[in-house]
Amino acid sequence: MLLGMAIRPRIDVLKRHASAFTEGVLGRDLPDAERWTRASLVRCRGPWCLRCGHSAPRPLSITEGCPYCLQTRGVLDGVCRVGQYQDGCAALVLALKFRRWWELARPLGQRLAWSLRAHIGAGRVAQSVVVPVPMPLIRRWKRGIDHAGMLAQEVARVCDATYYRALWRRGSVAQAGASRTARHRATARGWHVHLRARSRLQGRDVVLVDDVLTTGRTARIAGGLLREAGARSVTLGVIAVADST
Numbered sequence: 514m515l516l517g518m519a520i521r522p523r524i525d526v527l528k529r530h531a532s533a534f535t536e537g538v539l540g541r542d543l544p545d546a547e548r549w550t551r552a553s554l555v556r557c558r559g560p561w562c563l564r565c566g567h568s569a570p571r572p573l574s575i576t577e578g579c580p581y582c583l584q585t586r587g588v589l590d591g592v593c594r595v596g597q598y599q600d601g602c603a604a605l606v607l608a609l610k611f612r613r614w615w616e617l618a619r620p621l622g623q624r625l626a627w628s629l630r631a632h633i634g635a636g637r638v639a640q641s642v643v644v645p646v647p648m649p650l651i652r653r654w655k656r657g658i659d660h661a662g663m664l665a666q667e668v669a670r671v672c673d674a675t676y677y678r679a680l681w682r683r684g685s686v687a688q689a690g691a692s693r694t695a696r697h698r699a700t701a702r703g704w705h706v707h708l709r710a711r712s713r714l715q716g717r718d719v720v721l722v723d724d725v726l727t728t729g730r731t732a733r734i735a736g737g738l739l740r741e742a743g744a745r746s747v748t749l750g751v752i753a754v755a756d757s758t
C-alpha cells in the first residue's frame with residue numbers, strides 16, 4: 514500500500530535538525546531521557562492514517578486509507594507511529610541515532626509499544642515477531658549504535674513478544690563472519706534473510722521496527738523479504754513519520 518506514494522525524501526530536514534540539535538546540547542548535561550521524551554512528544558502527536566502512517570485530520574483505519582495511499586497496494590499491512598517527524602520528535606530520534614544517546618531507546622520504544630498495543634491489539638502484538646530494520650554492517654560499526662535494534666528489543670520487552678533479527682544488510686567489514694556460519698542467503702541489493710527465518714516466521718504476524726519512515730523504500734524491501742519468508746502480516750512500527758510535502 515505504500516507503493517506508488519509520491520513522498521519526497523526529507524534528508525535536508527534531517528540534516529538541519531541534526532545540526533541544530535548537536536549545537537544545542539553539545540557540552541551540556543543531557544536531560545533526563547524519560548522527562549525529555551514526554552515533553553518533546555507533546556507537540557508532535559496527532560492522528561494518522563493507519564494504512565500508510567501519514568498525518569491525517571482524524572484517525573483513519575486500514576480500510577479507509579488517505580489520499581496518499583488509497584489507490585496503492587504494498588507489502589505492509591499498516592503503520593503504527595509515535596509522532597510526526599518534526600520539532601521535538603525529530604530531536605529525540607536524532608539524539609538516539611547520531612548522538613548515541615542509547616538511554617532514549619527505552620522511553621521511545623515504550624511509546625511505540627503502547628501505540629502498537631492500542632492500534633493492533635495487545636494480544637496480537639504479544640503473538641507477533643518483532644524484527645528490526647537492519648542497518649548496513651559498516652554503518653552500524655561506524656555509528657556504534659543499532660538504534661532500530663534497540664527500539665525493537667524494547668518493543669518486544671514491553672509487549673512480551675518475540676524479538677528476532679531476521680534480516681541483515683551486507684557491509685564490507687563483516688563478510689568473513691557471515692560466510693563462516695553459512696546461515697544466510699543473499700538477496701538483491703545487499704539485503705539478506707537469515708536461513709532460519711522461514712521456520713520462525715511462517716504464518717506469524719511480524720512487527721517491523723524502524724526509527725523514521727520517509728520514502729518508505731527501506732520498509733518496502735524489508736517487508737517484502739519478510740513476506741517471502743512466510744510472514745502472514747507485516748506491520749511497520751516507527752517512532753516518527755515524515756509527511757510528504
Ligand SMILES: [Zn+2]
Nearest residue numbers: 562565579582
Ligand atoms: Zn494513508
